[in-house]
Amino acid sequence: MSDPISASADSFLGIHGTALVLREQRLQLIAANLANADTPGFKAQDLDFNTALRAATTSGATAVGADPIDAATASAQYARVPTQPSQDGNTVEGERENATFAQASLEYRASLSFIEAHVRSMLTAITGQ
Amino acid sequence: MSNLPIFDVAGSAMTAQSVRLSTVASNLANADSVAGTPDAVYRAKQPVFSAEPVAGDPSLAGVQVTQVTESTAAPLKRYEPGHPLADAQGYVYAPDVDPVAQMVDMISASRSYQANVEVFNTARDLAVATLGMGK
Numbered sequence: 001m002s003d004p005i006s007a008s009a010d011s012f013l014g015i016h017g018t019a020l021v022l023r024e025q026r027l028q029l030i031a032a033n034l035a036n037a038d039t040p041g042f043k044a045q046d047l048d049f050n051t052a053l054r055a056a057t058t059s060g061a062t063a064v065g066a067d068p069i070d071a072a073t074a075s076a077q078y079a080r081v082p083t084q085p086s087q088d089g090n091t092v093e094g095e096r097e098n099a100t101f102a103q104a105s106l107e108y109r110a111s112l113s114f115i116e117a118h119v120r121s122m123l124t125a126i127t128g129q
Numbered sequence: 130m131s132n133l134p135i136f137d138v139a140g141s142a143m144t145a146q147s148v149r150l151s152t153v154a155s156n157l158a159n160a161d162s163v164a165g166t167p168d169a170v171y172r173a174k175q176p177v178f179s180a181e182p183v184a185g186d187p188s189l190a191g192v193q194v195t196q197v198t199e200s201t202a203a204p205l206k207r208y209e210p211g212h213p214l215a216d217a218q219g220y221v222y223a224p225d226v227d228p229v230a231q232m233v234d235m236i237s238a239s240r241s242y243q244a245n246v247e248v249f250n251t252a253r254d255l256a257v258a259t260l261g262m263g264k
Binding site (some may be wrong): 027028029031034035036037038039040041042045049073074077094097098100101105106111112115116119120123 | 134135136138139141142145149177178180188189190191192237238240241244245246248251252253254255258259262263
């Protein structure tokens with residue numbers, strides 16, 4: 001999906017670079033759920049962020065050559081269990097997906113602000129003002 | 130575009146829901162379109178949605194309208210001998226469109242459309258915030 005972040009950028013941004021990419025993956029999954037709210041037989045998917053982040057940051061957890069983000073996403077993806085199953089086999093619950101999407105976008109913004117703070121302090125160090 | 134697949138996903142859903150809205154509009158508009166023979170009667174249309182991978186990623190599903198089906202419900206037979214389209218026995222045939230069911234379908238489609246617009250706007254805000262990082 002995404003290019004592996006280069007080693008120097010990785011160490012500069014710490015865990016937040018990986019976290020931001022994973023949070024985007026989760027937003028994509030929830031957007032797909034909302035898009036398929038009326039598709040018969042569609043099973044809602046979600047990403048267990050903790051599992052994904054652990055898998056992505058543990059060195060040697062993925063096969064050589066494999067994208068760590070892709071591997072982490074695949075390992076942490078799970079199908080939602082609906083609270084009210086519907087007749088057509090669709091497991092998307094609109095309100096829940098909306099709430100989760102709002103939460104996920106807030107978490108994305110949180111990760112983004114951590115990165116932004118890093119970038120700002122580096123800019124301050126470079127320009128000296 | 131594969132860089133920001135959320136837009137593809139939400140866009141495909143908006144397209145599908147607007148097809149659904151169009152069929153509802155068509156069904157409601159033709160609810161009173163009578164015909165002289167049962168075969169010529171308007172038949173209520175309904176789109177069939179299916180999940181379709183976007184941006185070559187099998188885990189990411191957009192929506193596609195695979196077909197638009199036509200109702201197989203028997204037309205309603207009405208005795209109106211004075212009607213210009215009436216057949217030899219004085220009957221005209223009207224489509225079996227249930228306006229209440231169509232309105233419900235319309236509300237459902239417009240709510241789903243709105244939900245996807247919301248997703249689209251949020252994704253855009255996040256993308257703008259990410260692009261403006263460090264400014």
